[in-house]
Amino acid sequence: MLILLLTSAVVMLLMRASFFTYEYLTFRRETVRQLSAMGEIIATNSTAALAFDNRDDAGEILGALKANRHIVAAALYDSNGRFFAGYPANRPPAPFPAAPGGEGFHFEQSSLSGFQPVIQGERRLGTLYLQLDTGIVMREWLWVSLQIALALMAVIVGVAYLLSRSLQKQVSQPILALAETARAISERKDYSVRAVKSGSDEVGRLTDAFNQMLGEIQTLNRDLERRVAERTAQLETANIELNRSRAVFESLFESLPGLFLVLKPDFEIVTASDAYLKATMTTRDDVIGSKLFDLFPDHPEATDASGSSNLRTSLERVLATGTTDNMAIHKYAIRRPDGVFEERYWSTVNSPLLGVDRRVEYLIHRVEDVTDFVRQKPFTSGEPAELRIKMEQMEAEIFQSSQKIEASNLQLRSANAELEAFSYSVSHDLRAPLRHIDGFAGLLEKSDGKQLSERGRGHLAHISDSAKQMGALIDDLLVFSRMGRSEMNLGPVNLQQIAEETIQTLKKQELAERSVNWKLGSLPVVRGDRPMLRQVFVNLLSNAVKYSRPRDPAEIEVGVVDETDEWIIFVRDNGVGFEMQYAQKLFGVFQRLHRAEEFEGTGIGLANVRRIITRHGGRTWAESVLGQGATFYFSMPRNREIKS
Amino acid sequence: MRTLRQIMLVEDNLNDIDLTLAALEELHLANEIVVVRDGAEALDYLYCRGKFAGRTDGLPAVVLLDIKMPKVSGLEVLRQMKSDPALNNLPVVMLTSSREEPDLAASYALGANAYVVKPVDFQQFVDAVRQIGVFWAVVNEPPPRNTGN
Numbered sequence: 001m002l003i004l005l006l007t008s009a010v011v012m013l014l015m016r017a018s019f020f021t022y023e024y025l026t027f028r029r030e031t032v033r034q035l036s037a038m039g040e041i042i043a044t045n046s047t048a049a050l051a052f053d054n055r056d057d058a059g060e061i062l063g064a065l066k067a068n069r070h071i072v073a074a075a076l077y078d079s080n081g082r083f084f085a086g087y088p089a090n091r092p093p094a095p096f097p098a099a100p101g102g103e104g105f106h107f108e109q110s111s112l113s114g115f116q117p118v119i120q121g122e123r124r125l126g127t128l129y130l131q132l133d134t135g136i137v138m139r140e141w142l143w144v145s146l147q148i149a150l151a152l153m154a155v156i157v158g159v160a161y162l163l164s165r166s167l168q169k170q171v172s173q174p175i176l177a178l179a180e181t182a183r184a185i186s187e188r189k190d191y192s193v194r195a196v197k198s199g200s201d202e203v204g205r206l207t208d209a210f211n212q213m214l215g216e217i218q219t220l221n222r223d224l225e226r227r228v229a230e231r232t233a234q235l236e237t238a239n240i241e242l243n244r245s246r247a248v249f250e251s252l253f254e255s256l257p258g259l260f261l262v263l264k265p266d267f268e269i270v271t272a273s274d275a276y277l278k279a280t281m282t283t284r285d286d287v288i289g290s291k292l293f294d295l296f297p298d299h300p301e302a303t304d305a306s307g308s309s310n311l312r313t314s315l316e317r318v319l320a321t322g323t324t325d326n327m328a329i330h331k332y333a334i335r336r337p338d339g340v341f342e343e344r345y346w347s348t349v350n351s352p353l354l355g356v357d358r359r360v361e362y363l364i365h366r367v368e369d370v371t372d373f374v375r376q377k378p379f380t381s382g383e384p385a386e387l388r389i390k391m392e393q394m395e396a397e398i399f400q401s402s403q404k405i406e407a408s409n410l411q412l413r414s415a416n417a418e419l420e421a422f423s424y425s426v427s428h429d430l431r432a433p434l435r436h437i438d439g440f441a442g443l444l445e446k447s448d449g450k451q452l453s454e455r456g457r458g459h460l461a462h463i464s465d466s467a468k469q470m471g472a473l474i475d476d477l478l479v480f481s482r483m484g485r486s487e488m489n490l491g492p493v494n495l496q497q498i499a500e501e502t503i504q505t506l507k508k509q510e511l512a513e514r515s516v517n518w519k520l521g522s523l524p525v526v527r528g529d530r531p532m533l534r535q536v537f538v539n540l541l542s543n544a545v546k547y548s549r550p551r552d553p554a555e556i557e558v559g560v561v562d563e564t565d566e567w568i569i570f571v572r573d574n575g576v577g578f579e580m581q582y583a584q585k586l587f588g589v590f591q592r593l594h595r596a597e598e599f600e601g602t603g604i605g606l607a608n609v610r611r612i613i614t615r616h617g618g619r620t621w622a623e624s625v626l627g628q629g630a631t632f633y634f635s636m637p638r639n640r641e642i643k644s
Numbered sequence: 645m646r647t648l649r650q651i652m653l654v655e656d657n658l659n660d661i662d663l664t665l666a667a668l669e670e671l672h673l674a675n676e677i678v679v680v681r682d683g684a685e686a687l688d689y690l691y692c693r694g695k696f697a698g699r700t701d702g703l704p705a706v707v708l709l710d711i712k713m714p715k716v717s718g719l720e721v722l723r724q725m726k727s728d729p730a731l732n733n734l735p736v737v738m739l740t741s742s743r744e745e746p747d748l749a750a751s752y753a754l755g756a757n758a759y760v761v762k763p764v765d766f767q768q769f770v771d772a773v774r775q776i777g778v779f780w781a782v783v784n785e786p787p788p789r790n791t792g793n
Contacts, residue, residue, distance in 0.1 A: 435663070471764025
């Protein structure tokens with residue numbers, strides 16, 4: 001509406017401006033014409049005065065000009081161009097032009113002035129001068145013109161206002177109504193609403209288009225709603241189906257004969273089978289949502305009810321590895337709803353339920369209650385209750401011991417690894433200084449041996465011997481350590497063959513000047529580690545050779561005592577023997593019953609024999625009569641797998 | 645004419661170096677004996693780099709290689725030598741204190757040409773070194789020189 005008013009005002013102003021220019025030009029022409037007409041009238045009236053040279057009449061005629069206040073000056077000149085009369089009369093003649101100029105009127109600064117000839121018939125009597133003050137005329141004219149303009153403007157603005165009001169009713173109202181309708185539709189989502197058409201002009205067409213669009217939206221919306229409804233129905237059906245199958249599976253799971261628990265990774269119980277609830281004497285409402293270890297804590301007093309902590313370990317193992325973990329049969333103290341603990345024997349398997357990202361989503365804890373089996377197996381009916389209790393106690397003890405064994409096994413394994421590293425270091429680092437001692441002793445002997453005294457050379461020899469002796473000890477210890485650690489490669493080993501080979505080697509090595517009568521019985525083929533068993537024969541036979549050194553001839557016999565469960569093999573010599581009271585010491589590490597000067601050696605050979613035989617599941621022992629010889633025995637299991 | 649190639653000793657322990665050199669001296673070999681003090685130096689020598697850059701005397705006749713050394717172990721040197729076509733036919737004798745099975749197994753698996761345990765007995769040590777020296781530096785015919793080195 002404001003725009004409308006502004007527009008009309010501007011149009012009016014422009015119109016007015018052009019009109020004004022036109023009026024101004026017209027006004028000027030009109031003024032000249034009026035002045036010229038007035039000049040003609042005065043000239044005509046002045047003819048007589050000029051003709052008769054009557055200046056008074058001429059003054060009167062000119063004085064009549066007083067009626068027109070715009071005329072500021074007038075003058076008459078005679079035919080000779082001399083000033084004749086002036087107006088205003090009292091005005092001195094000086095300001096009038098001294099002589100008449102050319103005919104016609106001209107605008108000067110703020111006045112219009114000019115000359116008009118006074119003619120009678122054919123005769124020119126004189127000239128009339130007129131001066132009009134245009135400033136006054138102009139001001140008046142401008143004032144009138146402004147008044148007209150203002151009045152016109154007021155009228156036009158008023159009319160424009162009225163017009164725009166009625167226009168707004170016709171154009172703006174329908175558009176506003178349309179906008180309102182659109183807003184209402186977008187707020188209420190009611191696409192059935194239609195905008196009211198108010199005419200067939202542009203607004204009407206807009207309304208039509210809008211309504212048409214609404215129609216399309218309504219159709220689309222209806223289609224969408226229909227499809228949503230269809231999809232919802234499908235989903236509902238699927239949901240019902242899912243719930244039904246879920247219920248079926250739940251009841252299937254719950255009615256499983258086994259004892260099952262499903263746990264979240266934080267050990268919260270998700271669901272449990274009826275059998276589990278029955279066995280634990282709990283209800284489903286009790287367990288679901290509870291934490292497993294809140295529900296089944298360790299028995300506060302029982303010393304052997306360490307099952308739960310193991311269960312926790314097992315479950316944590318499953319979480320860590322994502323694989324099934326089988327637990328040994330454990331005794332659990334199950335708390336009944338009345339708070340009393342009851343002991344149950346459970347065999348447990350914990351399995352993971354992996355999600356799509358291979359992470360454990362649930363834990364399935366399956367328990368087999370073997371309490372009846374464990375309790376009834378050793379008993380027939382009518383067992384005294386006392387015995388039964390004793391049996392249970394024993395079982396608990398066995399269980400405890402097995403746990404301890406498991407723990408020490410672990411310790412053993414780590415100790416073994418340490419030993420491995422230790423002996424590696426010994427092998428590299430401990431032998432080196434000994435080698436250097438002997439080496440430099442040798443170099444010293446070679447370079448300066450001649451300068452040394454006999455005694456000095458003896459010392460050097462002792463240094464050398466001691467280093468070698470320690471080197472031998474270390475080597476033997478390493479072998480001994482290796483015998484205890486190294487993997488056993490089990491297979492059939494022909495002991496007869498090994499004994500023969502060993503005897504041959506010994507004969508070559510040191511028996512050139514010895515006379516030994518060998519007696520070799522028939523030895524069995526056993527299952528064992530060949531290099532290890534060869535070591536046994538080397539040690540036992542070289543011992544026999546060594547300790548029978550004072551005998552000539554020495555007699556050494558190797559044979560077997562056949563028994564049902566095991567082979568018993570012996571090595572007998574007629575050597576120096578030992579006192580039986582020290583028999584047990586013989587097989588210890590670095591245990592010797594003879595001085596090194598008598599019989600060389602490190603005292604580790606028999607310890608090695610015992611270690612090897614023990615690893616083969618056999619035993620070692622010895623018999624002797626001092627001075628009459630010794631017999632060493634070892635047994636090997638037969639017809640039986642050897643534990644490695 | 646056969647040019648004498650060096651005998652290379654890779655050994656970190658000064659005592660062992662002295663004793664080995666003493667043992668080799670007894671042989672009166674004409675071969676130059678090059679001693680480097682760890683595995684890294686050994687590789688530098690073989691590849692003529694580091695402080696051995698610009699060396700022009702070719703590859704040794706045999707490398708006597710200790711196992712337990714600082715920085716790069718003998719087994720690592722052996723592995724690198726045997727996996728490089730330019731060095732893999734250069735004879736390597738492991739000369740070490742250790743008789744431990746893992747060392748033995750690893751050495752042979754990596755292609756060691758011999759494995760000698762340094763005996764504690766000096767005379768035996770001298771004998772062992774003598775045999776190594778005589779065999780590898782005199783008796784054994786080395787592979788033809790590699791043109792690349």
